[in-house]
Amino acid sequence: MADEAPFQFLHNEVIQYIYKSADSEDTEHGGNISTLENMGCRVGQGLVERLTKDTARFKDELDIMKFVCKDFWTCVFKKQIDNLRTNHQGIYVLQDNKFRLLSQLSAGKQYLEHAPKYLAFSCGLVRGALTNLGVKSIVTAEVSVMPACKFQIMIQKM
Amino acid sequence: MADEAPFQFLHNEVIQYIYKSADSEDTEHGGNISTLENMGCRVGQGLVERLTKDTARFKDELDIMKFVCKDFWTCVFKKQIDNLRTNHQGIYVLQDNKFRLLSQLSAGKQYLEHAPKYLAFSCGLVRGALTNLGVKSIVTAEVSVMPACKFQIMIQKM
Numbered sequence: 170m171a172d173e174a175p176f177q178f179l180h181n182e183v184i185q186y187i188y189k190s191a192d193s194e195d196t197e198h199g200g201n202i203s204t205l206e207n208m209g210c211r212v213g214q215g216l217v218e219r220l221t222k223d224t225a226r227f228k229d230e231l232d233i234m235k236f237v238c239k240d241f242w243t244c245v246f247k248k249q250i251d252n253l254r255t256n257h258q259g260i261y262v263l264q265d266n267k268f269r270l271l272s273q274l275s276a277g278k279q280y281l282e283h284a285p286k287y288l289a290f291s292c293g294l295v296r297g298a299l300t301n302l303g304v305k306s307i308v309t310a311e312v313s314v315m316p317a318c319k320f321q322i323m324i325q326k327m
Numbered sequence: 328m329a330d331e332a333p334f335q336f337l338h339n340e341v342i343q344y345i346y347k348s349a350d351s352e353d354t355e356h357g358g359n360i361s362t363l364e365n366m367g368c369r370v371g372q373g374l375v376e377r378l379t380k381d382t383a384r385f386k387d388e389l390d391i392m393k394f395v396c397k398d399f400w401t402c403v404f405k406k407q408i409d410n411l412r413t414n415h416q417g418i419y420v421l422q423d424n425k426f427r428l429l430s431q432l433s434a435g436k437q438y439l440e441h442a443p444k445y446l447a448f449s450c451g452l453v454r455g456a457l458t459n460l461g462v463k464s465i466v467t468a469e470v471s472v473m474p475a476c477k478f479q480i481m482i483q484k485m
Contacts, residue, residue, distance in 0.1 A: 174377055175403045176334040178370040183341055186366065190348060208344065212336040219332055245333045 173247045173269055180270060183208070184286050202289045209293025210300070217298040220244055230324065233302050234261050241298055246270075259324035263295075264317070271316035284312040295320060331405045331427055338428060341366070342444050360447045367451025368458070375456040378402055388482065391460050392419050399456055404428075417482035421453075422475070429474035442470040453478060 187201050220240055227233045238250035242265075252264040270287050274280050288310035296308045305325040312318050345359050378398055385391045396408035400423075410422040428445050432438050446468035454466045463483040470476050 172330065172402075173333075174374055175331075175370065176337060178373045179334060179337055179341070179366075182366045182370055183337070183344075186341075186362070187344075204344070208337075208340045212333065212340055215336045216332055244330075 173245075176245070177269060177273065180290060181273070183290070188286065202285060205286065205289035206293035206296075209290035209295075210297035211293075212290075213294040213297025213299075214301045215297075216244065216294075217241065217301045221302070227302065230304060231255070233299070233304055234263075234322075236302075237295065237298055238263060245294065259326065261322040261324075263320040263322065265320070266317045268316050268318040271312070271318060274315055276315050278314060280315065281312060284315070284318075285310075288312070288318065292320065295322065331403075334403070335427060335431065338448060339431070341448070346444065360443060363444065363447035364451035364454075367448035367453075368455035369451075370448075371452040371455025371457075372459045373455075374402065374452075375399065375459045379460070385460065388462060389413070391457070391462060392421075392480075394460075395453065395456055396421060403452065417484065419480040419482075421478040421480065423478070424475045426474050426476040429470065429476060432473055434473050436472060438473070439470060442473070442476075443468075446470070446476065450478065453480065 184205065187204055221236075224236075224240075227236065234253060234255070238253050242248065242250050246265070246269045248265075248267070248269070250263045251266045252262075254262045254264075268291075270291060271284065274283065274287065292308040292310050296306055299306045299308075299322070307323045307325065309321050309323075310318060311321065342363065345362055379394075382394075382398075385394065392411060392413070396411050400406065400408050404423070404427045406423075406425070406427070408421045409424045410420075412420045412422075426449075428449060429442065432441065432445065450466040450468050454464055457464045457466075457480070465481045465483060466478060467481075468476060468478050
């Protein structure tokens with residue numbers, strides 16, 4: 170029952186706080202987004218360390234992605250990613266048809282402009298998780314109709 | 328597995344962020360504590376609304392406290408309060424022998440001075456939960472040896 174609720178409510182508070190405290194000093198929109206993204210990154214790093222404590226070494230990049238879509242996603246969002254696609258050239262698209270951190274916003278297109286601040290933390294989360302699994306990446310998110318959401322991962326070759 | 332980990336890691340990040348961003352503008356120690364406390368209060372209010380959606384009306388104050396110690400605590404911290412005591416005159420003491428938000432800090436007395444910032448959010452959480460159940464209160468926390476923790480609730484009669 171409501172297992173992810175404390176995380177969800179705290180996440181909302183963090184967004185409110187960061188946007189409020191930034192009003193006075195940092196009027197750049199990008200500043201808040203990257204604050205949230207960095208916060209997510211550190212949480213992702215911590216989580217993945219705890220989650221992989223007892224798992225076997227991953228075979229390859231795709232194996233890592235499957236882990237993120239299943240175990241990692243379930244730990245944070247209490248469901249798996251609904252669809253994983255790749256072009257086999259370093260781009261992965263993770264589709265979540267009912268993304269938890271958007272589920273409290275009205276469905277549809279009305280609040281679409283507010284989506285980025287509700288996704289920045291999660292983009293960081295994925296980036297942090299991948300970083301600690303040895304995969305450097307850029308993660309972006311895209312919403313066309315709430316609460317569905319697509320995360321695009323671009324692998325940065327070392 | 329690690330069900331409360333996302334919440335725990337995010338909570339740690341929030342503390343770091345609030346203390347860092349306040350360094351420059353707000354040197355008052357109390358400012359950060361009350362920011363965390365207020366954040367907790369709003370999260371507590373939201374959570375209790377969701378949790379009590381389908382429960383029967385509470386009989387009395389003690390019944391409300393039992394709900395906080397069991398259902399509410401389990402939702403947030405994945406365990407119940409270990410001991411509830413009251414003087415039957417409006418003071419309740421909730422003892423958690425292994426408080427989750429302190430469990431990542433070294434046990435014992437070494438980091439005792441850092442305890443208040445790890446407890447402020449949870450004090451607010453309890454206050455917010457009680458407020459939305461119609462009980463006005465002041466909540467404080469006390470640690471003698473980590474990770475055990477006592478929350479004291481003083482009911483404010485209307």
